[in-house]
Amino acid sequence: MSDSGSEKNGRSLLARIGLLLQEESEDQWFYFGVFVAVLLVGAAWLQVAAVMPGVAAAGLLDENENLEDIAWSSDGSQALMLVENGLDNELRSLDDSGPSLMAVAGFTPLSISRAGDGWIVGGSRGAMASWSGSGLFTPIEPSWPGPEGDVISISANSADSGWLLSRDSEGLVRVHSFDAANVSEGAASPMDSSEMLSVHSDPRGATALVLGYDMTLGNPTLGKSGEVLLRAQQACGVK
Numbered sequence: 001m002s003d004s005g006s007e008k009n010g011r012s013l014l015a016r017i018g019l020l021l022q023e024e025s026e027d028q029w030f031y032f033g034v035f036v037a038v039l040l041v042g043a044a045w046l047q048v049a050a051v052m053p054g055v056a057a058a059g060l061l062d063e064n065e066n067l068e069d070i071a072w073s074s075d076g077s078q079a080l081m082l083v084e085n086g087l088d089n090e091l092r093s094l095d096d097s098g099p100s101l102m103a104v105a106g107f108t109p110l111s112i113s114r115a116g117d118g119w120i121v122g123g124s125r126g127a128m129a130s131w132s133g134s135g136l137f138t139p140i141e142p143s144w145p146g147p148e149g150d151v152i153s154i155s156a157n158s159a160d161s162g163w164l165l166s167r168d169s170e171g172l173v174r175v176h177s178f179d180a181a182n183v184s185e186g187a188a189s190p191m192d193s194s195e196m197l198s199v200h201s202d203p204r205g206a207t208a209l210v211l212g213y214d215m216t217l218g219n220p221t222l223g224k225s226g227e228v229l230l231r232a233q234q235a236c237g238v239k
Contacts, residue, residue, distance in 0.1 A: 077096070079094040145183065158205070
């Protein structure tokens with residue numbers, strides 16, 4: 001008796017499911033129309049979101065120009081841009097009025113860093129200069145321990161002190177600390193197969209982190225894929 005009831009319940013359930021499927025099949029065009037309407041409404045909302053009132057995009061670089069680096073002021077109202085134009089590097093100031101070309105006489109700018117309310121620029125042949133955000137650049141002329149290398153990366157903790165990476169005429173990169181009077185002796189990477197690319201000073205200036213790569217750590221076919229992180233101390237020992 002119970003088996004007969006179970007069979008009836010099973011058939012009843014199958015019948016209800018079949019009826020439901022049949023009803024949905026009869027209304028398939030209705031549901032398809034609802035689906036299309038939802039897609040159209042969603043596309044309209046995306047279009048509205050993409051065009052926000054009062055927001056516009058404007059290009060800051062011309063064709064064949066590359067932004068090498070940018071450093072913003074503490075309040076975000078002004079920035080110093082390092083731009084490669086296909087032939088040379090340029091410095092440009094950026095504010096609400098747009099970018100303006102900056103004249104830096106005597107050297108080619110290679111690196112920039114914010115320094116308090118101003119900026120420090122590193123350049124070719126050991127040249128450095130500071131800029132307050134207006135007026136001319138002020139040269140920083142510390143004594144180097146040997147031939148001046150190109151300042152390929154710089155990180156300031158004041159208007160005339162911080163850390164830098166120099167590359168000499170043979171391509172060797174060293175990390176140095178510096179102030180207004182002197183550039184330290186410097187230290188190369190402890191690994192012959194690695195190269196240092198950028199330096200980042202801590203707020204106190206006592207230590208710095210150096211980013212680079214090591215060809216033995218990654219796949220040589222992928223180029224500079226084996227990243228390394230070094231720590232430099234004030235005495236220019238690299239760990």
